[in-house]
Amino acid sequence: MDETVRLEALSKTYGSGDNAVTALRGVTLEFPPGSFTAIMGPSGSGKSTLLQCAAGLDRPSGGRVVVAGTDLSVLDETALTLLRRDRIGFVFQSFNLLPSLTAAQNVALPLRLAGIRPDPAEITAALREVGLEDRASHRPSELSGGQQQRVAIARALVTKPAVLFADEPTGALDTMTSRDLLRTLRGLVDRATRASGDKPIAGIRTIVMVTHDPVVAAYAHRVVFLADGRVVGELADPTADAVAARMVHLEVAAQ
Numbered sequence: 202m203d204e205t206v207r208l209e210a211l212s213k214t215y216g217s218g219d220n221a222v223t224a225l226r227g228v229t230l231e232f233p234p235g236s237f238t239a240i241m242g243p244s245g246s247g248k249s250t251l252l253q254c255a256a257g258l259d260r261p262s263g264g265r266v267v268v269a270g271t272d273l274s275v276l277d278e279t280a281l282t283l284l285r286r287d288r289i290g291f292v293f294q295s296f297n298l299l300p301s302l303t304a305a306q307n308v309a310l311p312l313r314l315a316g317i318r319p320d321p322a323e324i325t326a327a328l329r330e331v332g333l334e335d336r337a338s339h340r341p342s343e344l345s346g347g348q349q350q351r352v353a354i355a356r357a358l359v360t361k362p363a364v365l366f367a368d369e370p371t372g373a374l375d376t377m378t379s380r381d382l383l384r385t386l387r388g389l390v391d392r393a394t395r396a397s398g399d400k401p402i403a404g405i406r407t408i409v410m411v412t413h414d415p416v417v418a419a420y421a422h423r424v425v426f427l428a429d430g431r432v433v434g435e436l437a438d439p440t441a442d443a444v445a446a447r448m449v450h451l452e453v454a455a456q
């Protein structure tokens with residue numbers, strides 16, 4: 202099956218009449234399996250809106266989102282909820298773990314909510330992917346911020362989604378912890394892509410991450426730049442310096 206995520210002429214306008222704000226203006230992008238993409242752009246350029254629409258958390262005003270062959274625009278709310286649950290992973294800046302549950306129980310939660318009895322081996326595999334196998338029985342308050350975000354990532358991976366969307370995933374972490382986490386994210390994609398064909402893996406082959414930090418973006422395979430709701434450029438194999446230089450241009454142009 203083609204697991205590519207496609208955005209086709211995506212547009213989004215909030216409100217109407219005099220209060221209308223257009224956040225996306227015809228964005229077309231592809232995120233194929235094996236890709237780790239960072240989305241960057243000045244404040245208000247539409248990054249979060251793009252992620253929300255691509256992840257089926259918000260409806261676009263025009264265009265289509267296709268996730269692994271499914272066109273989200275034809276789904277009713279129930280079908281969209283199920284697709285989000287089964288095929289899409291999401292991590293936010295805040296970790297959103299349930300404080301009373303252990304790491305393993307937090308990871309198992311999406312399966313329980315789907316009415317699936319979690320296989321302990323799968324939970325361990327998801328925690329192993331993020332280097333937290335030995336913290337399975339710890340509660341969030343007994344884990345560092347970086348470890349809590351790793352649990353959140355393991356929880357997003359446990360349903361084996363087609364894509365993981367991450368909105369500023371290192372925004373609440375210090376520099377060293379951020380770098381470790383980004384290395385882990387990059388490693389997940391690179392390892393899953395190398396892993397052999399049909400073998401089920403807890404890893405993830407496609408990550409789309411919004412960030413405002415060039416150092417963070419440089420961990421991705423590719424950076425897509427947005428300005429005023431449009432794609433205005435891309436950079437493959439980015440370095441932090443090259444990303445920062447592009448951002449300076451965009452920010453000057455946005456003023």
Ligand SMILES: Nc1ncnc2c1ncn2[C@@H]1O[C@H](COP(=O)(O)OP(=O)(O)OP(=O)(O)O)[C@@H](O)[C@H]1O
Nearest residue numbers: 215222223224242243244245246247248249250251
């Ligand atoms: N719920 C909403 N209602 C009205 N306008 C909105 C809403 N959400 C976003 N916007 C507007 O849409 C535009 C794009 O916002 P968005 O949050 O996607 O940008 P962003 O690039 O993620 O910004 P930042 O880097 O500051 O988080 C902005 O002008 C914003 O004010």
